[in-house]
Amino acid sequence: MSLLSSVEWTVLTTESPQIKHPCRRCGAISSFASTGKFRLNANGSRLDAWLIYKCLACDNRWNLSLFERRPVGNIPRDLLVSLQENDASLAHRIASNPLANSACVASGHGPEFSITKRLQVRTSENGSQSNLTILNPLKCPVRMDKVLAQGLSLSRSVVHELAEEGAIYLPLCSGKAIKRPIKERTVVGIRSTQCTRVSDLNYRLMNFPKME
Numbered sequence: 366m367s368l369l370s371s372v373e374w375t376v377l378t379t380e381s382p383q384i385k386h387p388c389r390r391c392g393a394i395s396s397f398a399s400t401g402k403f404r405l406n407a408n409g410s411r412l413d414a415w416l417i418y419k420c421l422a423c424d425n426r427w428n429l430s431l432f433e434r435r436p437v438g439n440i441p442r443d444l445l446v447s448l449q450e451n452d453a454s455l456a457h458r459i460a461s462n463p464l465a466n467s468a469c470v471a472s473g474h475g476p477e478f479s480i481t482k483r484l485q486v487r488t489s490e491n492g493s494q495s496n497l498t499i500l501n502p503l504k505c506p507v508r509m510d511k512v513l514a515q516g517l518s519l520s521r522s523v524v525h526e527l528a529e530e531g532a533i534y535l536p537l538c539s540g541k542a543i544k545r546p547i548k549e550r551t552v553v554g555i556r557s558t559q560c561t562r563v564s565d566l567n568y569r570l571m572n573f574p575k576m577e
Contacts, residue, residue: 370495371486372570374516376547378461378478378505384418390425397427399460403448404428412437414448416459431459461503478505480516484571495555495567501547509535509543509551517569532561 388395397418406413412435415428437445447455485498499512513533514521527533528543534554535542555566 370484370567370570371498372495373483373485373498373500374512375481375483375500375502376478376505376507376512377481378457378503383421384429386418386427388420388423388425388427390423391420395423396421399456400426401453401456402451403431403456405448407437408434410437411435412440416456429459458503461505478507478512478515480512482516482571494557495570497553497555497570499547499551499553501549501551504549506546509545509547512547513543513553517566519569527561527566530558530560532556532558532566 383396383398385394386397387393388397397420400417400419402417404415404417413433414431414435416431418427418429419425420427444455446452499509510521510524510528513519513524517524519527524533525543532555533543534556536552536554555570
């Protein structure tokens with residue numbers, strides 16, 4: 366099968382994902398977002414640390430435990446400084462990690478994200494397949510179909526139709542993979558079918574003009 370193009374997408378979060386958590390003030394399960402601030406509490410030579418969240422409905426605060434009673438000497442110096450200085454990048458990485466706390470459930474809609482596109486190979490021939498590599502370095506908890514829909518400027522329903530007809534496929538993955546969160550690296554195939562020409566989708570991969 367001849368290759369038309371090879372493209373790489375990098376997915377980056379543009380906001381911290383929301384967490385569903387009971388809010389004492391609202392008296393219900395509410396959406397909480399990270400404030401980007403940490404709370405520290407020293408007890409002798411041991412330290413507790415939390416990432417502070419706030420309810421989006423009433424601004425009530427809730428602390429996500431990062432560690433408890435950890436000996437200060439066992440905490441890396443750069444991590445300790447980042448916690449003390451409310452390092453924004455550290456707060457964002459923690460909030461963007463869906464495994465930060467197994468008791469917390471991320472919002473079903475997932476966080477907002479951006480896609481950086483890079484062309485690796487493009488031929489001048491009429492190829493029948495394009496390869497798309499999706500990188501997720503920050504482990505953004507977002508579904509594959511949502512990434513493909515945003516990157517290709519299509520609706521999710523159209524993406525599912527293309528997947529069902531085989532125009533979009535994930536090698537070595539089950540058919541349900543398109544509805545699951547993206548991994549750190551995933552390869553997606555784009556190919557021609559009886560209903561779809563790969564060239565019709567290829568220009569959407571990088572937003573470049575169609576090949577005639």
